[in-house]
Amino acid sequence: MSSRHDPAKTLARFHEVTNAQDFVAIEAMFAPDVVYVSQGVGGRIEGRDAVMTAFRSYFEEYPDQEAEDKKLEALSPNSARSEWSLTGTSTKTGVWRERHGAETITLDGDGLIVRVDVEG
Known part of the structure; x- marks a missing residue:
């Protein structure tokens, strides 16, 4: 891969710190103008502060x-995709849920995440 940043490794690391709920590390992975698109966190969200x-x-x-990655692969020198599953219990409703989906990240030249697209 010609990029100095491996997008698949970046995505794996992003999921690792997200599972750990390490908000400092998560925030450090996002570019200031990141765009995050997911119904799970409110649709389209723009900017690192709003995403956090x-x-x-x-x-x-x-x-x-x-959450667990079922498949993770680089798509290009600046993007990667994972297929995942997750479980969790809502503190608001007490309802346990299981979700399956896919996520694609795009990196800038510095290796920061500039876009996340979540399906599912």
């Missing part, structure tokens, strides 16, 4: 979330 607010809110409701 959504992440914190989501994990307040699902503090026991466990």
Whole structure:
């Protein structure tokens, strides 16, 4: 791969720090103008501060979330995709849920995440 940043490794690391709910590390992976598109965290969210607010809110409701990559691959020198599953219990409703989906990230030249697209 010609890029100095491996997008598949970046995506794996992103999921690792997300599973750990390490908000400092998550925030450090996002470019300031990141765009995050996912119905799970509120649709289209623009900007690192807004994305981090959504992440914190989501994990307040699902503090026991466990996610696992089923498949992870680089798509290009600046993008990667994973297929995942996750489980978690809502602190608001007490309902346990399981979700399956896919996620694609795009990196800038510095290896920061500039876009996340979540399906599922």
